[in-house]
Amino acid sequence: MGVLFDKDGTLFDFHATWGAWTGGLLLRLAGGDHARADILARAVGYCYQTRSFASDSPIIAGTPGEIAECLLPYLPGTTPFALITRMNASAATAPQVEAAPLIPMLGRLRAQGMRLGVVTNDAESPARAHLQKAGVADLFDFIAGFDSGFGAKPQPGQLIAFADRMGLDPADVLMVGDSRHDMLAARAAGMRRIGVLTGLATYDDLSSLAEVVLDHVGLLPAWMNDQTKTETAA
Template identity: 60%
Template sequence: MTPRALIFDKDGTLFDFQATWGLWSRGLILAEAEGDTARATSIATALGYDLASGRFLPDSPVVASTPGEIADVMLPHLPGTNRATLVARMNARAAQAPQVEAVPLLPLFERLTARGLGLGLVTNDAEAPARAHLGVAGLTEVFGFVAGADSGYGAKPGPGQLLSCARALGRLPAECAMIGDSLHDLHAARAAGMRAIAVLTGPAPRHVLEPHADAVLDDIGGLPDWLDSLLTKA
């Protein structure tokens, strides 16, 4: 069955993960460390982040975590810091982070919309930054459903966001494909009974994603050809 709806992850899928969050995260770490080099190093190590290169390691806990989960990793290195306050600071900074598109997004989504596909976005980021990023990219009206980890549907790898998205789009789970760059995305797709499509614009390499995916694409720009290939097989 050719998918009737596509559900996208955000970071590492719509937007290149390292190019978007690499240097931005260095600024966050240094700001929270308040000039303490040793503290900055300990935070970076806990987050699986290389301060020198400004890049996340493939097994970084940040790759698929919620803001709250990332804050929990940082808090042991920030004595006296309030969790809710830290999460609020992170979300406010994230909403302003310049996003580097994995591919030119508007032309791609014009092609996907023209196919009559339902389109949704589910992210482990908070909903407000996610909507801010979509707005800057000109994609506010593209998605029929947008959910973050704080939207009330749970977070990936649980299936709640995906199942809620399918219902909102009027599609059965089996009619949907989830596209993401992490194992959390692929596991969520399996749990929801959807196709799992991986892209390589996040830190996870092909050999990690491939055993859990129905297809692995270099980036979401390969989706039209992938959809065409399914029609050919049918």
């Protein structure tokens, strides 16, 4: 079997990780001008007062390219490539707050023979940097970002690439994510779907698409064990 994880909002708590970072990035892009930074914030659905995001903010599940597309009209003279490069470099240094202790959870899954992967709409380079800093990059067999050549969620390309690389039937892979993008990609790939509530989506947002919705990813091994016991008993 295999287990695929989204990164932001799944392995790492979205609010704790990206709330303050986004405000700092936008202020730097605005050259320290708070009024201009507020204009940029509105363009990407970010609120400085609450350090929170609108439900349709591209920062939640969009690619860096989609975020840049929203910001570029307010940054004259900046090219898409330059802006994306700057955002990726900044994102790579953002302190990540684990949604649950990752090393024991992932180690437990590997000890059970699971193949593990990460599929994110972040760029691959900062994603690897985040996983390295958390000390878990080497626990994954596959890491893909939007720029890794397989597309971005909610399209299923990243997920199918993982199954192909690992020699797995997609039906034998669990996709764990915090957004409807994750669930839709998994459904299109023919994978089982596990939602978590450490992103911005609510239970109601995910429950119609997911097999189960967990409070956080640390509960996954116990849930999987319960499923195995139920299947064995049947």
